[in-house]
Amino acid sequence: MTVPSGRRERKKAATRQKIADTALRLFLERGYDAVGIREVAAEADVAVTTLFSHFASKEALVFEQDEDFEQRLTQAVTDRAPHEPLIPALRNEIQALVRHCTADSAAPIWRMIDESPALRRYEESVRLRHAEALATAIAADPELSRTATASRTIARFVIDAYSLAREAAEPEAAVDEIFWMIEAAWEATRPSRRT
Amino acid sequence: MTVPSGRRERKKAATRQKIADTALRLFLERGYDAVGIREVAAEADVAVTTLFSHFASKEALVFEQDEDFEQRLTQAVTDRAPHEPLIPALRNEIQALVRHCTADSAAPIWRMIDESPALRRYEESVRLRHAEALATAIAADPELSRTATASRTIARFVIDAYSLAREAAEPEAAVDEIFWMIEAAWEATRPSRRT
DNA sequence: GTTCGAAAAGCTAACTGTTAGTGTTACGGT
DNA sequence: ACCGTAACACTAACAGTTAGCTTTTCGAAC
Numbered sequence: 001m002t003v004p005s006g007r008r009e010r011k012k013a014a015t016r017q018k019i020a021d022t023a024l025r026l027f028l029e030r031g032y033d034a035v036g037i038r039e040v041a042a043e044a045d046v047a048v049t050t051l052f053s054h055f056a057s058k059e060a061l062v063f064e065q066d067e068d069f070e071q072r073l074t075q076a077v078t079d080r081a082p083h084e085p086l087i088p089a090l091r092n093e094i095q096a097l098v099r100h101c102t103a104d105s106a107a108p109i110w111r112m113i114d115e116s117p118a119l120r121r122y123e124e125s126v127r128l129r130h131a132e133a134l135a136t137a138i139a140a141d142p143e144l145s146r147t148a149t150a151s152r153t154i155a156r157f158v159i160d161a162y163s164l165a166r167e168a169a170e171p172e173a174a175v176d177e178i179f180w181m182i183e184a185a186w187e188a189t190r191p192s193r194r195t
Numbered sequence: 196m197t198v199p200s201g202r203r204e205r206k207k208a209a210t211r212q213k214i215a216d217t218a219l220r221l222f223l224e225r226g227y228d229a230v231g232i233r234e235v236a237a238e239a240d241v242a243v244t245t246l247f248s249h250f251a252s253k254e255a256l257v258f259e260q261d262e263d264f265e266q267r268l269t270q271a272v273t274d275r276a277p278h279e280p281l282i283p284a285l286r287n288e289i290q291a292l293v294r295h296c297t298a299d300s301a302a303p304i305w306r307m308i309d310e311s312p313a314l315r316r317y318e319e320s321v322r323l324r325h326a327e328a329l330a331t332a333i334a335a336d337p338e339l340s341r342t343a344t345a346s347r348t349i350a351r352f353v354i355d356a357y358s359l360a361r362e363a364a365e366p367e368a369a370v371d372e373i374f375w376m377i378e379a380a381w382e383a384t385r386p387s388r389r390t
Numbered sequence: 391g392t393t394c395g396a397a398a399a400g401c402t403a404a405c406t407g408t409t410a411g412t413g414t415t416a417c418g419g420t
Numbered sequence: 421a422c423c424g425t426a427a428c429a430c431t432a433a434c435a436g437t438t439a440g441c442t443t444t445t446c447g448a449a450c
Contacts, residue, residue: 008417012427037407047429049409058407121320128319149369152359153376160351164344174344181348184383185376203446207398232436242400244438253436 016054019044023061028108032062032116059122062113069097070130073158074137086144087186090158091179098165098175110166131159150189157182211249214239218256223303227257227311254317257308264292265325268353269332281339282381286374289357290367297366305361326354345384352377 022044026035037058041048055061076093077086101110113119135155139148146154161178168174217239221230232253236243250256271288272281296305308314330350334343341349356373363369 006418008426011417015427036405048407049430050428052408053427121316124319124323125316147372149359149363149372150376153355153373156355156359157352157380160348160355164347164351168344177342177344178348181345181380181383185352185380188376188379201447203397206445210399231434243436244401245399247437248398 015046015050019046019051019054020061020064024064024109027062027112032112032119057122059119062109062119063122063126066126066130070133072097073130073134077134077137077141083143086138086141087179087183091175091182094158094162094165094179095172095175097162098171101166102171127159127163131155134158145191146189154182154186154189157185210241210245214241214246214249215256215259219259219304222257222307227307227314252317254314257304257314258318258321261321261325265328267292268325268329272329272332272336278338281333281336282374282378285353286370286377289353289360289374290370292357293360293366293370296361322354322358326350329353340386341384349377349381349384352380 019040023035023040026040026043037051038048040061041051044051055064072093073090076089080086080089100106113123131152132155135152138144138146138155139151144151161175161182164178165171165174214235218230218235221235221238232246233243235256236246239246250259267288268285271284275281275284295301308318326347327350330347333339333341333350334346339346352373356370356377359373360366360369
């Protein structure tokens with residue numbers, strides 16, 4: 001393999017970034033639905049087929065960095081200090097992500113997403129992927145020996161918390177309120193429950 | 196208005212049903228992706244535009260009766276006997292729905308759905324709608340005075356239960372396990388919590 | 391029974407996201 | 421210097437969806 005590092009990768013990354021930047025700019029200027037793929041490609045000075053070799057769909061142009069999101073979540077589980085409880089760690093991470101998404105600078109993007117059914121639906125499917133990745137991380141932690149169903153369930157609940165809090169009137173308070181519920185649900189799955 | 200009851204409504208319903216039946220038959224025979232809209236319309240002997248005046252999208256053809264689902268859920272909340280607790284009522288309803296979906300007769304349909312990313316994503320968005328309807332029903336019940344966030348959260352959790360259980364190895368046991376968690380989360384939102 | 395408004399269905403022709411097929415260029419490793 | 425291949429380009433098409441407009445079919449008021 002010899003690590004293909006070099007000009008090639010840089011150029012590829014630059015092309016990808018240029019496409020994403022151009023797309024986001026056009027979408028924000030004139031609306032997601034009002035801008036076609038052919039137009040984005042022309043403005044970014046690439047062929048339509050090139051655009052689709054970097055992004056699987058038009059919606060994916062908007063959620064360009066969703067993999068960072070996923071990684072931060074799973075790392076919140078795997079990078080915990082020994083014996084550090086799971087739920088508070090996830091709460092802190094979700095709190096940070098919610099703050100990031102509800103910041104003023106991100107407002108136009110989320111308004112655009114909320115206004116387009118296609119983008120909303122795409123985001124839902126992205127969330128499901130994240131929930132599955134999180135479930136895998138939780139199930140893999142030997143300190144927390146829970147059933148597969150319990151792991152998947154808590155992962156869903158945590159992703160729900162993110163989604164619900166983002167739409168709430170007071171996002172940060174909503175995170176706390178929902179995590180209070182999640183904490184209770186998690187405690188109910190303790191394997192050493194007796195009587 | 197004088198209630199436009201009569202032949203007109205019957206014919207419209209018949210056309211809709213014929214389209215849905217034809218579509219489902221073709222999809223099951225040859226695969227969802229392998230059958231085009233124009234083909235469904237031709238086989239049902241209607242124009243493509245007529246098809247789209249009855250169904251908003253190709254995917255909607257498969258989830259023809261999702262409104263029944265939504266109604267059963269909200270009725271499980273609104274039609275409870277006085278003082279009947281919420282969560283067990285919802286658990287029974289979800290249990291029934293899961294049994295219905297995992298029955299052998301429904302297996303081919305769900306296999307088709309699982310195999311098509313487009314259908315999976317569409318189902319996710321349908322679930323979100325159901326969760327919102329359920330949240331509204333819960334928030335409207337004067338016996339359960341919870342915050343808007345708590346209502347929405349529990350509604351999401353309940354829909355998650357349905358979705359997770361359907362995919363689990365033992366669906367009915369999974370419903371019970373997840374509802375044990377939901378019960379705990381719900382108890383944590385009691386408004387009269389003291390100390 | 392005739393007539394009239396409106397709902398339902400139809401047809402044509404497009405537009406838009408997406409992909410297959412096929413070259414062409416520019417790197418990276420040898 | 422050479423070769424393999426990854427990145428990009430071009431054309432043309434397919435599939436879902438919609439706009440615009442005409443025709444048919446009821447329902448009801450006259």
